[in-house]
Amino acid sequence: MQSTYSGGVFSDTLADGRAGGEVELMPAGIAIRCPDGEFFVIPYRECQVEMGGYHGRMLFCRNPDRSLTIYSEDAQFRRDLSLAAAGMLDEQLAMGNRQRRSESRRSLFYAVAFVAATLVVVVAGYFAVRSGAKAAVLALPTSVDAKIGDAAMQSMTLEGPQVEDPVIVDAMQSIVDRLEPQAAVEGFQFKVHVVDSPMVNAFALPGGNIVVYTGLIRSATSAEQVAAVLAHEMAHVTLRHGLQRAGQSLGIWAGMSLLIGDVSGLMGAGVDLFQTASANQYSRQHENEADREGVRMLQAADIDPAAMTQLFAAINKEQGDLPEIFAWISTHPDDASRIAQVEALIQKLPPRDYRPIDVDWAAVQTQLSDLPANQPPGD
Amino acid sequence: MQHQLLAQPAMSVAKLTMQAGESVTCEVGAMIAMTSGFNVETTSRNKGGSGGLAKGLKRMFAGENFFLNHFTATASDQTLMIGPGLLGDVMHYPLLGNTLIVQGSSWLASAVGIEIDATWQGFGKALFSGEGMFWVKCSGSGDLFLNSFGSIYQVDVDGEYVVDTGHIVAFDDTLQFRVGKAGTSLVGSILGGEGLVCKFSGQGRLYCQSHNPPSFGKLLGPKLKAR
Structure with missing residues (x-):
């Protein structure tokens, strides 16, 4: 057993009312010796024990009228006191320990509850801002789409030079012009850019800029097939998928600033996102929506929507040779089930008299074959 | 070391008179004036004792400074004036082997014999007590000087x-404290401003102070001109 424990005493007889000192467990009781020689004893049988102090680990021993209190925070003191008092104080000590444990349990509970509540608030807040930003994006005017799309169009690197040939460009624009009145949302300026590249690809930027690669036009055996692709891309624009993707890519701060009406973060994110054409992938859900809306637009414009599945089939047949250039199919995932879905959609459509598109497709193909990208390699 | 507290309670300063070889450890920036016979040493550890980086960091969390200044008199009858940053009182507390939570x-x-350490006040208290996350624990024996905002009672x-x-x-560390609501109802406590x-x-x-800096700041802040 340790002989002394550092502690202190409260007593009315002391000048200052209290003093520090060395606590001893003597046969007669708990004693304390102060540095200036004062000495106090509380007999074990009169002792009342309490826990307390700043850390809740201090043991206070009081005499019955509470005029004398001896205390120590030494952990050993608690254990030794039980032995020295021959079990006389065990009940009180156990009660103090129980009280201390229940208090520490309670504070642990509050701490855990607080951390959990904070986590819930943070996580819920995060998702609230994210979904709020998503909803807020759709409430923005279409001019925001156009601004993002135009800025991205200007700064993006395309896979080849832009084609200015009036036969090709006018053919594309006339298809778009025929589809445009059927667009679900008014106010978008659709503009087709033809890019000379063997890539079989096309994509739309927010606001109405649509890029078509000559590889895709060449793969198409009719103007209707290109119309199917353009209808699909225009559907991305009118359904504002681009802006929704930009909204989803927003960080939490830009999302919050969007919620209070600051679109600069969204614009930046959108331009960043659409600068790289290869990153231009929509979610499965957006692709399906664009397919459905594209089929609806084709039907409404009296163009046979079956052209869409024809193009899929044509591309699939060729894909064996050079799979990497068939970007339009590969960035539009799971084409087998997609073709099935589009076919099912077309089946359900009411019969209609389709009008052919007024474009000389053979002339377009002739013009295309004169472009450098379509020259045989090594020429 | 002898001390004298001047101009109490609103704008108190402590005047310490020290003999050759005596040292005192002060908060950084506490010195107002001194006679020329002092050797000033700035470290992150207690004078001649333990501590260092970890203790310094703990002190920082407790709202004190990473560094401590040790003033050692090199001649007899040197005087050092120290005072608090805010308008307030200075208190002298002779520590006699007990522990004070500051x-x-x-x-x-504080005198050289006093150990300055930071002590974690527990999670709930840290959040709600309106004080820092840590308290400064002063133990040992010797003179301790504390300052306040307003007067101390x-x-x-x-x-x-x-x-x-x-x-x-x-x-005193013999006291235990809990953070709770002032009245029986939480809403009432908040509406009552407490x-x-x-x-x-x-x-x-x-030891309590008559004013508290955050409330003062809240009153004064809006009246200040933006820079």
């Missing part, structure tokens, strides 16, 4: 005592 930033200076607690958060300067309070229990001494 609110972060209230510690001003002393309460001998035996039983329970309630202090508004932000008004605590220091208390919000949460610190409830002390046990036996020991408690």
Whole structure:
């Protein structure tokens, strides 16, 4: 057993009312010796024990009228006191320990509850801002789409030079012009850019800029097939998928600033996102929506929507040779089930008299074959 | 070391008179004036003792400074004037082997024999007590100088005592405190402007300050011209 424990005493007889000192467990009781020689004893049988102090680990021993209190925070003191008092104080000590444990349990509970509540608030807040930003994006005017799309169009690197040939460009624009009145949302300026590249690809930027690669036009055996692709891309624009993707890519701060009406973060994110054409992938859900809306637009414009599945089939047949250039199919995932879905959609459509598109497709193909990208390699 | 507290309570300063070889450890920036016979040493450890980087960091969390200044008199009858940053009182507390828990930033200076350490006040208290996350724990024996915002008053607690958060300067480690609501209902406590309070229990001494810096800042802040 340790002989002394550092502690202190409260007593009315002391000048200052209290003093520090060395606590001893003597046969007669708990004693304390102060540095200036004062000495106090509380007999074990009169002792009342309490826990307390700043850390809740201090043991206070009081005499019955509470005029004398001896205390120590030494952990050993608690254990030794039980032995020295021959079990006389065990009940009180156990009660103090129980009280201390229940208090520490309670504070642990509050701490855990607080951390959990904070986590819930943070996580819920995060998702609230994210979904709020998503909803807020759709409430923005279409001019925001156009601004993002135009800025991205200007700064993006395309896979080849832009084609200015009036036969090709006018053919594309006339298809778009025929589809445009059927667009679900008014106010978008659709503009087709033809890019000379063997890539079989096309994509739309927010606001109405649509890029078509000559590889895709060449793969198409009719103007209707290109119309199917353009209808699909225009559907991305009118359904504002681009802006929704930009909204989803927003960080939490830009999302919050969007919620209070600051679109600069969204614009930046959108331009960043659409600068790289290869990153231009929509979610499965957006692709399906664009397919459905594209089929609806084709039907409404009296163009046979079956052209869409024809193009899929044509591309699939060729894909064996050079799979990497068939970007339009590969960035539009799971084409087998997609073709099935589009076919099912077309089946359900009411019969209609389709009008052919007024474009000389053979002339377009002739013009295309004169472009450098379509020259045989090594020429 | 002899001390004299001047101009109490609103704009107090402590005048310490020291003999050759005597040292005092002060909060960084506490020195107002001094005679020329002092050797000043700035470290992150206690004078001639333990500590270092970790202790310095803990002190920083407690609202004190990473560094400590040690003033050692090199000649007899040197005087050093120290004072608090805010308008307030300076208190002298002779520590006699006991431990005093001091609110972060209230510690001003102490004799060499006093160990300055930071102590974690527990999670709930840290969040709601309106004080720092840590308290400064002063133990050992020697002269201890504390400062306050406003004047300091002393309460001998035996039983329970309630202090508004932000008004605590220091208390004996024989006291236990909980953070609780001022009235029986939380809404009432908040509407009454008291919000949460610190409830002390046990036996020991408690030192409170008449004002608290956050409330003062809230009153003064809006009236200041933007720079």
